[in-house]
Amino acid sequence: MSQTDKMREFILSYLETQPNQVNLATVRKLIGYGKNNDYGAPNILNELLVMDQKHEAILTATFDVDFVDGVKLFNNKATRWLTPKGINYLQELKHGSASQPTIQLSTNNKNRAAQKYDGYLAQLISAKTAMQTEADQVTLQEFSLDLRHLLTDNKKLERGALNKFSPFVQRNWQELSTPMTPIFMELSRRFLFDKNYDA
Structure with missing residues (x-):
């Protein structure tokens, strides 16, 4: 992306x-x-x-x-920011299919990979209600977007890739630890066990 x-x-x-x-x-x-x-x-x-x-x-x-x-x-008295086209476009961005794919097969694989983790990420986002400030709610959103990219991009995990979220995660560890567990398990599995996960 x-x-x-x-x-x-x-x-x-x-x-x-x-x-x-x-x-x-x-x-x-x-x-x-x-x-x-x-x-x-x-x-x-x-x-x-x-x-x-x-x-x-x-x-x-x-x-x-x-x-x-x-x-x-x-704004013509609009009650929401995104048009129906915008909502569809955001879904395409989230599933990695917004840009013109050069190979249809790789796009389908990316969509499947993104959908596989949607449940985990939805659980993480639901922790938003426990956040004390709007800034933390937005940071949670950014955090989940970065996690989505790590889960679906198949790139080699880089040391400190999520470093900027360290204070946020420490501050909200109690609310985040349970929904983050399956996500971190998947990332750890790739890092510790897969020799060729950066294909």
């Missing part, structure tokens, strides 16, 4: 959790949370503009971005 697709998945996943909040305050929060993933404000604003109602119609809102005068948002 490209860096742009990962950023779009992050943006849309966050906006999907903000019903009845189609406003610039939500965009400001999104930009603030995006800093955790090294996504700069201009990059996020540019993607919002490209995905808006006037362009790709993934979002219900329309943006007017001027990096001198600021950002204007026209």
Whole structure:
């Protein structure tokens, strides 16, 4: 998955959790949370503009971005951020099939791999209700996205791949340890037992 697709998945996943909040305050929060993933404000604003109602119609809102005068948002009293097309697009991003596949077979395998772990990741996301702050809820979302990529990308696991989430996991260990167990078992199995898991 490209860096742009990962950023779009992050943006849309966050906006999907903000019903009845189609406003610039939500965009400001999104930009603030995006800093955790090294996504700069201009990059996020540019993607919002490209995905808006006037362009790709993934979002219900329309943006007017001027990096001198600021950002204007026209939402036409929308109650959610994602259009039906946007909801489908987010699902494609989550299952690794949004970009044009060069080999259909590899895309199908990726879809199966993603679906295999959907239950585990859904359990992890359900821990959101136990989070004390909205910042932790968003971090949990980012954490689950990164875990999804680790589970489905079949790349060699890198030391410290989830290091940026260490304070968050330590702070919320009691709520996260049970739903994370099957995910970490799978990642440990690959790391400890599979010689060729980075095929």
